[in-house]
Amino acid sequence: MTVTQADVAERAGVSQRTVSNVVNGLPSVSPDTIERVTMAIRELGYTPSLAARSLRLGRSGVLQLVVPELDVPYFAELARGVIKSAEDQGYAVMVRQTLGSRERERDALEGSAAEYAEGTILSAVGDIGELMAGRAHRAPVVLIGERTGMGLVDHIGIDDVAAATAATNHLLESGCRRVAFVGAHPDSSLRMAALRYTGYELALRAAGITVDPDLVIQTGSYHRQDGEAAMLALLSRDDRPDGVFCATDLLALGAMRAAYERGLRVPDDIAVVGFDGLEEGRYSIPALTTIEPDKQQIARVSVETLLARIRAGEIGAESVEVRDVAIQFSLVVRESSIRN
Amino acid sequence: MTVTQADVAERAGVSQRTVSNVVNGLPSVSPDTIERVTMAIRELGYTPSLAARSLRLGRSGVLQLVVPELDVPYFAELARGVIKSAEDQGYAVMVRQTLGSRERERDALEGSAAEYAEGTILSAVGDIGELMAGRAHRAPVVLIGERTGMGLVDHIGIDDVAAATAATNHLLESGCRRVAFVGAHPDSSLRMAALRYTGYELALRAAGITVDPDLVIQTGSYHRQDGEAAMLALLSRDDRPDGVFCATDLLALGAMRAAYERGLRVPDDIAVVGFDGLEEGRYSIPALTTIEPDKQQIARVSVETLLARIRAGEIGAESVEVRDVAIQFSLVVRESSIRN
């Protein structure tokens, strides 16, 4: 059924060893034999077996990318970059979705797939320490997105606190007096939410404003729908806010939609700032002010870091220092926050 | 380094064969040995080698998903469904991006990865006949998204022509007199564009309207940016259209943005209808009327069809009839097309 190197060897009248040499481009093959073998390969339609190669080499040429939901634009944009970068380095990418379930996260890190892949790029919602426990001598993991790998694992991300502070400051500087925060999370261990809230809090405090708990809205997740619901809640209050900082762009887009439904204008009645730098926000009406992390860079550095660690592991360099790379972000001011 | 079944066997005091039996849940193992082996597995942290299993079984447990761009929401939403469905069936998914390059499409179908995967779900931009040529006895492919696999390959999709006709009719029924089409493609072999244009044309013709070539805008790709540019071109005309049917939601969202920039109101000044049923369009301002294919169903049926064909291939049933499944779609009317 499947064509093997042995078949090619027979056809070309050489040994299987020679076919392997040709396939892998080893220099020690005469041009003549190369010619014959190449011909035979084409005639028989031979394709190397990745399974056999993996088994033999102990390297699969596959990286694993684990994200909560692929249809959340932030992760989609990230995935695009990761896959692109990996392919540039000769690696294929297996994508797994955890759908927010810790069980799936565990499985992605401990199951056979995790062993088959040479390494994993992980955007986790669960607790890192917990996830990393009992992963003795497994393939390396690079954590992406949250601010810290807790020294346990390489981490690539932006300074969420600083970014959130910048976003909140921008609202303050735009003249907002009552700035709400949308996207606090009931489970405070959800680091992303906690960090961005912290940034918000710091900015307010620095401006001499005390946080009004009524202006901090928790959301179970970070979709447009959650943002819409949160905004509706905020707008139903007597003393509604005049500015809203949302923990993600999706929340912000939902929030703007809610304002529209209530007949309020953004930014005149209420300014909105998001976080993620989604392409979508460049075209929303009004265009969304946001914190834009350099996602391509995050993707590239993540892949590079992972590959570096994979190679280090091969050499046996056990104790390479854990990396924690801060990627640049920028505050992109668009229509949703430009007042008067 | 890596823990093998042999290691587990030694630890548990049984033969390696028995470990394999336990791992695979074969019935012919005494509860006692199961207990001992399971214990040993846990103690040693054994994980089965997928590479070895693949080599032995000739099945990798991996499907390949090939899409143009993962950060285009339509493909992201599709990918989510495909990965979910595949995981439900015990398969992992490798995702490849072609970025619109035919070379990458070829490679995805003919390279080693295509051989490693048990099958491929392909959303292609290139010519199908060309892509399928010379894929003699390779793993099966299911085509997704366009209307036809040309009888060469299984296909799952919606009736693009009928859907486009429905969308155009809706604009006509909403009172639009001059309906433009955005998203025609210079390369007419791009079937998706051709089909949706055909539906547009049919609807106009049925209404006794001749197509005004000036109202048909070509776009190189189908991103928001292209929709924005196309709309700006349309609006710069003296006799601008009062309705626009866009070949994708992304084009439509860009078009609405352009109208906004020009100070025109959607739908009052110009109605807009998209195609894809993106989540984004439910929250855009105004909310976008669109053709909504049942993407979850597309994903599910694609995976099922692919698995069915994989199994058929194992049995050796060579000539199973090629499937062409039409998935349901619906016209979802939202604010962008509701006039007066």
Place this chain on the structure above:
DNA sequence: TTGTATGCGTTATCAA
């Protein structure tokens, strides 16, 4: 420059 032989970790055939 090329050939022979071995083993990667599994599953599965044949015996016991």
Place this chain on the structure above:
DNA sequence: TTGATAACGCATACAA
């Protein structure tokens, strides 16, 4: 119910 053993397809140490 379990043990030896072969084979999956490849890359490489060792020979020639």
